[in-house]
Amino acid sequence: MKKYLLPKTGFFYKANMHCHTTLSDGKLTPQEIKEHYKNKGYSVVAFTDHDIFIPHPELKDDNFLPLNGFEVEINQENTENIHAAKTCHICFVALNENITEQPMWNPEYLFGNAPKNAKLVKYNANEPFFKRPYGSQTISKMMHIGKQKGFFVTYNHPVWSLENYGDYINYTGMDAVEILNYSCARIGLTDSVTVYDDLLRAGNKIYALATDDCHTEPDIGGGFIVIKAEALTYSAVASALKNGNFYASSGPEIKELYFENNTLYYKCSEALSVTFTTDVRWADAHTAKTDLVTEGHFEVPDCCNYFRLTVTDSHGKQAHSNAYFTKDL
Ligand SMILES: [Zn+2]
Ligand SMILES: [Zn+2]
The missing domain is CATH 3.20.20.140 (Metal-dependent hydrolases)
Incomplete structure (x- = not known):
């Protein structure tokens, strides 16, 4: 759900x-x-x-x-x-x-x-x-x-x-x-x-x-x-x-954030990178290639207790989501 x-x-x-x-x-x-x-x-x-x-x-x-x-x-x-x-x-x-x-x-x-x-x-x-x-x-x-x-x-x-x-x-x-x-x-x-x-x-x-x-x-x-x-x-x-x-x-905006089937989905303002951080040694990133990043999804692994998202724009400004604990989802 x-x-x-x-x-x-x-x-x-x-x-x-x-x-x-x-x-x-x-x-x-x-x-x-x-x-x-x-x-x-x-x-x-x-x-x-x-x-x-x-x-x-x-x-x-x-x-x-x-x-x-x-x-x-x-x-x-x-x-x-x-x-x-x-x-x-x-x-x-x-x-x-x-x-x-x-x-x-x-x-x-x-x-x-x-x-x-x-x-x-x-x-x-x-x-x-x-x-x-x-x-x-x-x-x-x-x-x-x-x-x-x-x-x-x-x-x-x-x-x-x-x-x-x-x-x-x-x-x-x-x-x-x-x-x-x-x-x-x-x-x-x-x-x-x-x-x-x-x-x-x-x-x-x-x-x-x-x-x-x-x-x-x-x-x-x-x-x-x-x-x-x-x-x-x-x-x-x-x-x-x-x-x-x-x-x-x-600076940057997080426009949408939801969790479904052990996956975190996001939409954001134009970003150079979007990173996915957890409490354990499991992290991931989406980095702009020809187009800036505006949406995507990350798998949320079983090994983590919480995860959070960071959006970085081309001026180096950042948006940080709160942390979400997997047990609460
Ligand atoms: Zn003060
Ligand atoms: Zn103070």
């Missing part, structure tokens, strides 16, 4: 899942962010200012959906050289627009313009301020709390954070990892899809994100996801995120 990996019905919506505004340390106001992204054909932006969870329902219109979120950082204390201290950044994006409380509030961690805007944040005043000593225990705990409170939890820019395999392999509770964070990549701190495979091979069923993490205008438009959802409503987009109905990209 044909199983659609990107839903057969619905619409594609371009989304940036990570950005900062003048409410914390960004240079653009929420309204300016909306205008820039709308002009570039985006329909969805998740507003993820540092620690201050401030929903932006006022930005919603027929063609634009703001998602409500915030980013936290868990910093290693290293007084000798602050630039050598490891850190872990996590975005929490609410999967329901009725969620209004920041569940791990502690004003001691605010910086930039965030202290000035702390009064706009709702939190449970009966709970003690949430302390965050750096380490996998704190990080996993925060990821689990976020998930339990109804947020989509993303592990951000491991390279910029100076985190490596020995760190992130111990984190549990994330929904997705950034394989491209454009604001980090454009200054040379470039993440890679290898981290995604490391986490998948360890048994984490998670998704891949490309984001801008925009703080200034030049950060806009380098990394995005394309969500396939029934409508541009908070609930439809949140459900698509939760179910992994999206792909990550810096």
Whole structure:
């Protein structure tokens, strides 16, 4: 039976899942962010200012959906050289627009313009301020709390954070990892899809994100996801995120993806190559000869637990599907 990996019905919506505004340390106001992204054909932006969870329902219109979120950082204390201290950044994006409380509030961690805007944040005043000593225990705990409170939890820019395999392999509770964070990549701190495979091979069923993490205008438009959802409503987009109905990209499009008779079928925008990656030493590629690649299929072998697709265009830009586990198909 044909199983659609990107839903057969619905619409594609371009989304940036990570950005900062003048409410914390960004240079653009929420309204300016909306205008820039709308002009570039985006329909969805998740507003993820540092620690201050401030929903932006006022930005919603027929063609634009703001998602409500915030980013936290868990910093290693290293007084000798602050630039050598490891850190872990996590975005929490609410999967329901009725969620209004920041569940791990502690004003001691605010910086930039965030202290000035702390009064706009709702939190449970009966709970003690949430302390965050750096380490996998704190990080996993925060990821689990976020998930339990109804947020989509993303592990951000491991390279910029100076985190490596020995760190992130111990984190549990994330929904997705950034394989491209454009604001980090454009200054040379470039993440890679290898981290995604490391986490998948360890048994984490998670998704891949490309984001801008925009703080200034030049950060806009380098990394995005394309969500396939029934409508541009908070609930439809949140459900698509939760179910992994999206792909990550810096340019190319994945137009269709389905699985039938142990075979993965795809359609994509014009590509120089399309590669097929698994958790084991089984991989394959379709490479352009006279014509660029726009469709094809790969056999999915019994020896793999998951597979994923990468589309590379003639500018070297890539689209990455999420990973699909054969047991779920
Ligand atoms: Zn960050
Ligand atoms: Zn950020």
